[in-house]
Amino acid sequence: MGYSCTIGHFTYRFADLKTILAKASPLRSGDGLAGLVADSYEERVAAQIALADVPLTQFLNETVIPYETDDVTRLIIDTHDAAALATISHFTVGDLRDWLLSDDADTAALRALSPGLTPEMVSAVSKLMRNQELILVAKKIQVVTRFRNTIGLPGHLSVRLQPNHPTDDAKGIAASIIDGLLYGSGDAMIGINPATDSPATTARLLHMLDDVRERFAIPTQNCVLSHITTTLELINQQVPVDLIFQSIAGTQQANASFGVTLPLLQEAYEAGLSLKRGTLGNNLMYFETGQGSALSSGGHHGVDQQTCEVRAYAVTRHYNPFLVNSVVGFIGPEYLFDGKQIIRAGLEDHFCGKLMGLPMGMDICYTNHAQADQDDMDTLLTLLGVAGVNFIMGVPGADDIMLHYQSTSFHDALYLRRVLGLRPAPEFEEWLLRQGIIDNQGNRLSGGLQKQLYAALLPA
Amino acid sequence: MNKQKKTGLESDEWDALKAYTDARIALGKTGVSIPLRESLRFRLAHAHAKDAVYSRLNIASLEDDLAPTGLPICAVHSQAENRDTYLQRPDLGRLLDEPSAKRLQGLNSTPADISLIVADGLSATAIHKNAVLVVNLLVEQVRRAGYSLAPVVLVEQGRVAITDAIGALLQPRLAILLVGERPGLSSFDSMGAYITYAPQPGLTDERRNCLSNIREQGLTPIMAVNKLMYIIETAFRLKLTGVELKDNGGLAAGEVPKELE
Structure with a gap:
């Protein structure tokens, strides 16, 4: 089936869904690198006009990557919840956009709809929406998860404390952890990116983090972001693993380049559950994603990078994740060139993830070769806080x-x-108060109370 | 009048922890915000990094500085016309533009043992600070070891894999590329070295060996040249580079940073 849109005397034709999705995408460098972008500003809007008229059911009939060759497509189709979509299954993409913004689409309605939406539907509707609309709808959605504390409650903002060190030095990492805790961070997790993927280093860091958490009864969870196979190996060795991390993408081929398959994710998820380390809940998977990863691994199949990204979310939602993190600006300017593209992508990812029913957070970030700076991060940070x-x-x-x-x-x-009156996760906030790190207005306290903490935290 | 300034600045009690990490800890605060001193320190580091990304190779000065090697020098350009294209189209940075390909063909040089290539990569600044010393030292040692050298190729807007495009034309047994690395806040002048045995288009990065962080405060040029000589000797003995050339001198194989691919 083809799609078309006539503007004046010219008719734009789009061969298939993946073409119309790519051409309708707000401009970003990665789609240009892949050769998928609209040829003109007019063609982009023509694609959006045509996309608005596509029935939602068409997304169930026409896959962007063949069912036979891609296990992510099979996951999407085989687990689609038709009953959840039933009330709006006669909608077009444009209808969905209008409805999402309506007062009928409240928190409960959006939650009920989520399993009925495929990632391609969600990607499609986001392409028709302005930034403020992505914020408005996302704000209506609540996704609450629990392990040793509660993340995602309305009015709360959590932080992953990321105390990385170039040589994984224990004291260097501890110094950053202390700094972060005393500034009220660390409720989402204390999560280290190890400099090497060696099982021994990962085990050493996990023991150290677990020791700190136990000693000070910090209601949080730990993660060392090693490859999932390393983490599985360590679980078998009784190393204390709280959250199970993996980077994933939206196509089978891209996942293969990360060294992961869907059965491997399932195996790791079940291994994590068997440990029963969560005290308040059992959400324990931690996924990282980012637009451009499918193209970067040569596994995008001509599908635009944002649609690939939402397909990654379709993978994550099968494992009841604790947190999903879009590392939005990390990949570099060949995928997201400047602050404008990073900000747009960040708002899309957050909206799409939430609409897919996921506990979305974001690494609001950039590299030095992207045209962005800390002012752009302030803007995206503020917008995401509002969202x-x-x-x-x-x-x-x-x-x-x-x-x-x-x-x-x-x-x-x-x-x-x-500025937004947000609080840490409730259990963590209580701990911060008890330790004298903050007062009940959320102000950071100075004074001798903290001395004992940081003196004791630093490994000898 | 001598009024005391009450700006609200507070330092952190755990200042001593700075001894354990270069991370920006114990910055202090005013209200909940970062003190101006730290904000400006960050901005200056970022400015250095941005200037390095947009710095350009000064071909004439490199030619002068490399003249003592006595080697012919050939300046070429990738298909990425300018920096913004280079940043968005890594594929173009891996290919020679047409005049450059013709120029290399026109050299009619007989295939040598080793081809030296110097490319701006993501920091021409890193090249200007480190490449001349490395090339001069390396040429001396390579000659002493009895290897022949191809003309030195200087590349503007080049990425790591442009080695393969150059290799296809000059046919060296082995190529060494010196390239500016992506600037970080803590270093904007780090140079990388990539060693490729039998370079030809279509090679993937696990077929190369890499030395990173070459600069006075990191892997010094002298240490880098010693490591390079070790890799060169080993590569000729094993007739390969990459993951199978094991890490005996602290060198990483096949670990090409994504941004340099």
């Missing part, structure tokens, strides 16, 4: 000295909590 993002990163001074990119800082998190 109700579940968590952000807390990196000392926003400067990751191991991964060499810039993210958001502990100070940034305090800023967002203050």
Whole structure:
């Protein structure tokens, strides 16, 4: 089936769904690199006009990547919940956009609809929406998850404390953890990107984190972001694993380049559940994604990078994740060129993830070769705070000295909590109060109370 | 009048922890915000990194500085016309533009053992700070070891895999590419070295060996040249580079940073 749109005397024709999705996408460098972008501003809007008229059911009949060759497509089709879509199954993409913004689409209605939406439907509707609309709809959606604390409650903002160190030095990492905790960060998790993927290093770091958490009874969870096969190996060795991390993408081929398959994810999920380490709940998977990863691995099949990204979310929702993190600006300017493209992509990812029913957070970030700076991060940070993002990163001074990119800082998190009246996860906030780190207005306290904490936290 | 300034700045008690990490910890605060001093320090580091990304190779000065090697020097350009195209189209940075390909063919040089290539990559600044010393030292040692050298190729807007396009024309047994690495906030002048045995189009990065962080405060040029000589000798003995050339001198194989691919 083809699609078309006539503007004046010219008729634009789009061969298939993946073409119309790509041409309707707001401009970004990665789609240009893949040769998928609209040839003109007019063609882009023509594609959006044509896309608005596509019936939602068409997405169930026409896959963007063949069912036979891609297990992500099979997952999407085989697990689609037709009953959840039933009330709006006669809608077009344009109808869906109008309805999402209506007052009928409240928190409960959006939650009920979520399993009925495929990632391609969600990607399609996001392409018709302005930034404020992506914010407005996302804000209506609540996705609450639990492990040792509760993340995603309305009015709350959590932070992943990211204390990376270029040589995985225990004292260096501990120094950053102390700094972060004393600035009120760490409720989403304390999560280290190890400099190497060696099982021994990962085990050493996991023991260290578990020791700190136990000693100070911190109601949070830990993660060392090693490859999932490393984590599985460590689970078998009784190393204390809280959250199970993996980077994933939206096509089978791209996932293969990450060294993951759907059965492997299932195996790791079940292994994590068997540990029963969560005290309040059993959400324990931590996924990272990012637009451009499918193209970067040569596995995009001519599908635009944002649609590939939402297909990754379709994978994550099968494993009841604790957190899903779009690492939006990390991949570089060949995928998202500047602050404008990063901000747009960040709002799309957050909206699409939430609409897919996921606990979305974001690494609001950029590299030094992208045309972006900390002002752009402030803008995206503020917008995502307004949109109700579940968590952000807390990196000392926003400067990751191991991964060499810039993210958001502990100070940034305090800023967002203050201007929007947001609070840490309730269990963690109680701990911060008890330790004398903050007062009940959320202000950070100074004074001797913290001395004992940081003196004791630093490994000998 | 000598009024005391009450700006609200507070330092952090755990300042001593800075001894354990270069991370930006114990920055202090005013309200919940970062002190201006730290904000400006960050901005300056970012400015250095941005200037490095947009820095350009000064071909004439490189030619002068490399003249002592006595080697012919050939300046070429990738298919990425300018920096913004280079940043968005890594594929073009891996290919030679047409005049450059003709120029290399016109050299009619007999295939040599080793081809030296110097490319701006993501920091021409890194090249200007480090490449001349490395090339001069390396040429001396390579000659002493009895290897022949192809003309030195200087590349503007080049990425790592342009090695293969150049290799296809000059047919060296082995190519060494010196390239500016993606600037970080803590270093904007780091140079990388990539060693490729039998370079030809279509090679993937696991077929190369890489030395990273070559600069005075990192892997010094002298140490880098020693490591390079070790890799060169080993590569000729094993007739390969990449993941199968094992890490005995602290070198990483096949670990090409994504941004340099």
